[in-house]
Amino acid sequence: MRIGICDTTFARFDMGAAAIDELKNNATDLTIIRQTVPGVKDLPVTAKILIEEENCDIVMALGMPGPMEKDKVCAHEASTGLINAQLMTNKHILEVFVHEDEEDNPEDLKVLAENRAREHAKNLIKMMYHPKAMRKEAGTGVREGKPNVGPL
Numbered sequence: 001m002r003i004g005i006c007d008t009t010f011a012r013f014d015m016g017a018a019a020i021d022e023l024k025n026n027a028t029d030l031t032i033i034r035q036t037v038p039g040v041k042d043l044p045v046t047a048k049i050l051i052e053e054e055n056c057d058i059v060m061a062l063g064m065p066g067p068m069e070k071d072k073v074c075a076h077e078a079s080t081g082l083i084n085a086q087l088m089t090n091k092h093i094l095e096v097f098v099h100e101d102e103e104d105n106p107e108d109l110k111v112l113a114e115n116r117a118r119e120h121a122k123n124l125i126k127m128m129y130h131p132k133a134m135r136k137e138a139g140t141g142v143r144e145g146k147p148n149v150g151p152l
């Protein structure tokens with residue numbers, strides 16, 4: 001399995017490293033190709049290149065939108081780009097964004113960023129290796145980086 005990791009220098013925590021560590025802890029037959037870019041709007045083309053030129057089966061796109069209105073616009077544009085890249089390639093690109101204003105305290109933001117990156121890495125492993133286990137969790141109110149909210 002070839003897994004692409006793209007991440008940004010704008011992010012204030014190394015989510016790419018956390019994701020890679022988690023992937024390696026949960027599967028042995030992985031080849032990981034990592035590309036780091038300046039910001040979230042650079043992620044869509046990078047993910048597409050990882051799929052089309054590096055033959056990745058799936059990609060994680062990790063980024064940290066800032067707290068300002070212009071950052072939120074950038075994040076929305078990046079998100080739209082990532083969806084387009086998925087539609088163009090017929091491959092999943094897991095968007096792993098942590099918005100800087102999700103937490104007030106930098107230490108809490110760091111914990112959230114690490115946990116979200118790791119939990120999405122586990123999602124990737126489930127999607128690609130254990131789809132039946134993923135299906136069992138349908139409708140269970142799973143959240144990444146924060147406590148699960150549970151089913152209704």
Ligand SMILES: Cc1nc2c(=O)[nH]c(=O)nc-2n(C[C@H](O)[C@H](O)[C@H](O)CO)c1C
Nearest residue numbers: 010038039040041064065066070071074
């Ligand atoms: C305003 C802005 N905000 C963010 C952000 O919140 N998070 C992020 O990762 N990157 C941001 N960028 C940078 C753009 O995503 C991109 O890297 C540059 O426009 C260069 O293509 C910009 C320009």
